[in-house]
Amino acid sequence: MMTAPDEDLIATPVGTTLERYIMRKQAEFPFATGELSQLLRDIALAGKIINREVNRAGLSDVTGAYGRENVQGEQQQRLDMAAHIRFVRALRNGGQACAVLSEEEEAIIYTGNDQAKYVVAMDPLDGSSNIDVNVPIGTLFSIYSRVTPVGSKANETDFLQGGRKQVAAGYVLYGSSTMLVYTTGHGVAGFTYEPSLGEFFLSHPDLRIPATGTTFSCNEGYWFEYPAYVRTYLENCKRSRMNGRYIGSLVADYHRNLLTGGIYLYPPTGKNLDGKLRLLYECYPLAFLIEQAGGAASTGTEAVLDVTPEHYHQRCPLIIGSAELVNEYLVCAAAEVSA
Numbered sequence: 001m002m003t004a005p006d007e008d009l010i011a012t013p014v015g016t017t018l019e020r021y022i023m024r025k026q027a028e029f030p031f032a033t034g035e036l037s038q039l040l041r042d043i044a045l046a047g048k049i050i051n052r053e054v055n056r057a058g059l060s061d062v063t064g065a066y067g068r069e070n071v072q073g074e075q076q077q078r079l080d081m082a083a084h085i086r087f088v089r090a091l092r093n094g095g096q097a098c099a100v101l102s103e104e105e106e107a108i109i110y111t112g113n114d115q116a117k118y119v120v121a122m123d124p125l126d127g128s129s130n131i132d133v134n135v136p137i138g139t140l141f142s143i144y145s146r147v148t149p150v151g152s153k154a155n156e157t158d159f160l161q162g163g164r165k166q167v168a169a170g171y172v173l174y175g176s177s178t179m180l181v182y183t184t185g186h187g188v189a190g191f192t193y194e195p196s197l198g199e200f201f202l203s204h205p206d207l208r209i210p211a212t213g214t215t216f217s218c219n220e221g222y223w224f225e226y227p228a229y230v231r232t233y234l235e236n237c238k239r240s241r242m243n244g245r246y247i248g249s250l251v252a253d254y255h256r257n258l259l260t261g262g263i264y265l266y267p268p269t270g271k272n273l274d275g276k277l278r279l280l281y282e283c284y285p286l287a288f289l290i291e292q293a294g295g296a297a298s299t300g301t302e303a304v305l306d307v308t309p310e311h312y313h314q315r316c317p318l319i320i321g322s323a324e325l326v327n328e329y330l331v332c333a334a335a336e337v338s339a
Contacts, residue, residue: 170285183292222269
C-alpha cells in the first residue's frame with residue numbers, strides 16, 4: 001500500500017525573495033514612487049553578476065593586477081575593474097542613479113540619467129587582492145537623494161551631504177555564501193543568494209549586533225605605528241582573553257562581528273594619521289548599518305556619521321562594532337588625551 005506524500009516536505013516554502021521584501025517595505029516610504037526600490041534591485045543584479053565572476057575566478061582571466069593604480073595609489077586588480085564596470089553599467093541601465101562615485105575613478109561618473117533622483121557612492125570590490133587566495137571579498141554602497149535640481153547634472157554637493165543624509169546603504173559579501181545586507185534606516189536585513197534559483201532570499205530579517213563580543217579585528221602588523229592608547233586597548237583585549245580574528249577583507253571582518261559581536265579597528269597610524277579607509281563609500285555605509293543594528297562607529301573622537309566630508313576620496317579612522325566594546329576603546333582614547 002502506497003503512503004501519501006508528505007505535503008510539508010514537498011511544499012516547503014522557499015522564503016521571501018529580495019524583490020518581494022523590497023516591495024513590502026516600500027510602504028515605509030509613503031513619499032516614494034519606486035525609484036529607490038528599483039535602485040536596490042539594480043545593485044542586487046550587479047551583485048549576482050559579480051558573484052558569478054568571483055566563483056569562476058580561478059577558471060577565467062579575471063585575477064591578478066590590472067596594470068594601473070586607482071586614485072588611492074593602490075594597484076588595481078582585474079576583478080576591481082570588472083566589478084566597477086558591472087555596477088556602473090547596472091546603475092546606468094537601471095535609470096535611477098544620475099551619478100556614481102567609485103573608488104576606481106577620481107571624478108564623478110555621469111550615467112546620462114539626469115532625471116534620476118539618487119546618487120550612489122561605492123567601493124565595487126573591497127579586498128580584491130585576496131581573490132587569488134579564495135578569501136571572502138565584498139561590495140560596499142551608499143545611496144543619497146540628490147540635492148541638485150532634477151534634470152541638471154549632479155555635482156559634488158550631492159555626494160558631500162554627510163553620513164546622516166544616507167537614505168540607504170549596504171554591502172554584498174562574496175564568501176562561502178553570497179549575502180546582500182542593507183538598511184534604509186528602518187533596521188537591517190540580510191539576504192542569502194540561492195544560485196540554483198538566481199534569487200536573494202531573506203535569511204536575516206532583523207540583524208542586531210550583540211552589545212559586546214569576544215572578537216577584536218585589526219592589523220597588528222602596524223603595532224608600533226599605533227598610538228599608545230590603541231596598544232593599551234588591544235592589550236586589554238588580550239588580557240580579557242578575547243579572540244584576535246583578522247581576515248584583511250573589510251566586509252568579511254565586519255560581517256563576522258555583526259553576526260557574533262566584536263570590534264573592528266582601523267585606527268590612525270604614524271603613516272596614515274587620518275586612517276586608511278575611505279569615508280564616503282566604506283566608513284559611512286558600514287556606520288549607518290551598525291547604528292541601525294544597535295552598534296556604534298567612531299573615529300576615536302566622534303561618531304563616523306557626524307564627520308564632515310570635504311572631498312570624494314577622504315580617508316577616516318574606523319572603530320566599529322558592538323557598542324560596549326567601542327565605548328571601552330573611547331575610554332582608552334580619552335584617558336590618553338587627559339593624561
